[in-house]
Amino acid sequence: MALSKEELKEKIxxxxxxAAKPQLYVKDxxxxxxxxKPRAIKNAANELVKEGKMTFWSSGSTTMYAAKGRAKDExxxxxx
Amino acid sequence: MxxxxxxxxxxxxxxxxxxxxxxxKRQAEKKPEVWDILGQxxxxxxxxxxHWKHGGIVGVFGYGGGIVGRYSDVPDKFPGVEHxxxxxxxxxxxxxxxxxxxxALMDLWEKYGSGMTNMxxxxxxxxxxxxxxxxLEPLFWDLTHDLKQDLGGSGSNLRTPSCCLxxxxxxxxxxxxxxxxxxxxxxxQDEIHRPAFPYKFKFxxxxxxxxxxxxxxxxxxxxxxxxxxxxxxxxxxxxxxxAGNYPSNAGAHAGGDWGAFDIExxxxxxxxxxxxxxxxxxxVIDNAECTRCMHCLNVMPRALRxxxxxxxxxxxxxxxxxxDGAQFATLIVPFMKVSADNEFEELIDFIEKVWDWxxxxxxxxxxxxxxxxxxxxxxxxxxxxxDPLPQHVKEPRSNPYVxxxxxxxxxxxxxxxxxxxxxxM
Numbered sequence: 001m002a003l004s005k006e007e008l009k010e011k012i013x014x015x016x017x018x019a020a021k022p023q024l025y026v027k028d029x030x031x032x033x034x035x036x037k038p039r040a041i042k043n044a045a046n047e048l049v050k051e052g053k054m055t056f057w058s059s060g061s062t063t064m065y066a067a068k069g070r071a072k073d074e075x076x077x078x079x080x
Numbered sequence: 081m082x083x084x085x086x087x088x089x090x091x092x093x094x095x096x097x098x099x100x101x102x103x104x105k106r107q108a109e110k111k112p113e114v115w116d117i118l119g120q121x122x123x124x125x126x127x128x129x130x131h132w133k134h135g136g137i138v139g140v141f142g143y144g145g146g147i148v149g150r151y152s153d154v155p156d157k158f159p160g161v162e163h164x165x166x167x168x169x170x171x172x173x174x175x176x177x178x179x180x181x182x183x184a185l186m187d188l189w190e191k192y193g194s195g196m197t198n199m200x201x202x203x204x205x206x207x208x209x210x211x212x213x214x215x216l217e218p219l220f221w222d223l224t225h226d227l228k229q230d231l232g233g234s235g236s237n238l239r240t241p242s243c244c245l246x247x248x249x250x251x252x253x254x255x256x257x258x259x260x261x262x263x264x265x266x267x268x269q270d271e272i273h274r275p276a277f278p279y280k281f282k283f284x285x286x287x288x289x290x291x292x293x294x295x296x297x298x299x300x301x302x303x304x305x306x307x308x309x310x311x312x313x314x315x316x317x318x319x320x321x322x323a324g325n326y327p328s329n330a331g332a333h334a335g336g337d338w339g340a341f342d343i344e345x346x347x348x349x350x351x352x353x354x355x356x357x358x359x360x361x362x363x364v365i366d367n368a369e370c371t372r373c374m375h376c377l378n379v380m381p382r383a384l385r386x387x388x389x390x391x392x393x394x395x396x397x398x399x400x401x402x403x404d405g406a407q408f409a410t411l412i413v414p415f416m417k418v419s420a421d422n423e424f425e426e427l428i429d430f431i432e433k434v435w436d437w438x439x440x441x442x443x444x445x446x447x448x449x450x451x452x453x454x455x456x457x458x459x460x461x462x463x464x465x466x467d468p469l470p471q472h473v474k475e476p477r478s479n480p481y482v483x484x485x486x487x488x489x490x491x492x493x494x495x496x497x498x499x500x501x502x503x504x505m
Contacts, residue, residue, distance in 0.1 A: 026236065026277075027278055038436075038439035038440055039439060042276055046144065049274075056144040058144070058148065058235035060149075060166070062280075062445055063236040063237065066137075073137060
């Protein structure tokens with residue numbers, strides 16, 4: 001059975017915080033719940049950004065996700 | 081007064097053509113940070129390496145696209161370009177502007193940015209080049225509240241859809257490209273403003289096979305107007321062309337000395353499928369053989385028009401050369417009705433089927449055309465729930481092979497003895 005939206009968001013955030021790489025592609029979250037459609041996973045990840053728990057990092061052509069504080073930041077010392 | 085010595089860049093002003101260096105020097109008199117762009121570019125020419133750092137977390141609240149972060153890696157030398165972010169603005173359909181709107185946009189950009197623009201980026205957006213992070217939110221507020229305009233797409237978002245002039249000016253448009261582009265732009269606001277895919281995704285809408293927005297070469301889904309029935313012929317107008325009373329190509333090439341118009345040489349002989357001929361003084365077209373190349377319609381626009389049963393061909397998978405080289409889109413649906421009457425339901429169903437498949441099986445940073453190539457057209461057609469068609473084959477007459485699946489032929493296992501009773505070797 002697919003996870004509820006809140007459970008899915010929790011799993012995504014956990015992965016974003018614990019993954020070896022600070023910045024992840026949206027596909028990296030697909031394994032958080034193989035029974036959930038990719039579009040629902042994308043929506044959950046985007047909601048976490050809206051809530052301020054994750055941030056986008058964009059090269060201009062590709063966008064990646066990072067837990068708040070882990071993204072590579074050109075403007076500060078650490079991440080934001 | 082120049083802030084940096086730029087002897088290499090100055091060379092670019094010495095040719096007979098207009099120079100961006102001259103334009104930038106002029107702009108630098110108003111916006112001193114532009115001197116630093118020239119200085120940094122001069123340094124890049126010397127060092128033979130870019131001094132831009134690309135990408136970042138910059139953006140405006142609630143959006144995950146439309147701003148591309150850019151920073152100098154030598155900010156101590158060129159503090160004016162320490163931040164030099166790019167802003168993409170969704171262009172109006174077919175790029176119609178009023179001068180009032182353009183002036184307002186330029187005033188906005190002089191206020192918050194460098195004043196430098198790229199009109200337009202290859203996706204179609206108006207590209208505003210160079211601003212600082214702290215200017216992004218105020219710029220976005222004024223853009224959306226005063227000018228009623230919005231940011232375009234970037235990153236792994238749906239990129240800003242674009243279209244040709246369509247029915248606003250062109251009699252060849254086989255569907256309303258502007259209506260379609262606007263409707264899908266509004267329908268997919270979430271996908272344009274927030275990342276949705278493994279990589280970028282583009283739509284483009286051309287009203288006829290002339291494909292004035294080059295959708296077949298540049299977009300993941302190209303919607304190209306076409307017709308299903310016969311080309312409409314006005315035989316009286318054909319005679320006027322033959323008699324030299326109407327200029328060919330609507331006079332577009334009238335400046336040259338081309339001699340008298342020769343319908344055999346300039347139209348019939350150039351038809352790629354050889355589907356045209358003259359029967360006395362009447363033009364005859366074998367419409368079943370026509371591949372909609374548009375050449376005859378372009379040469380004799382007063383005599384030939386697209387048929388009446390109009391819609392669009394849907395091609396999938398074009399891209400520019402980053403991984404495997406440039407690739408044209410592949411024809412997937414030869415004819416689809418494209419209409420606002422049903423809110424483009426058939427087209428939207430098609431688009432979302434492509435997305436669902438690509439989001440599932442596409443690799444990171446893989447365009448849908450690359451996924452199609454990696455996995456194969458037969459699988460893609462199957463996933464799209466379409467029947468294979470001769471139009472899916474590049475040369476159906478010289479390459480007639482159809483690869484059947486086991487379930488389509490009742491299994492591979494045969495009783496060979498039974499078979500040989502009916503088919504002796």
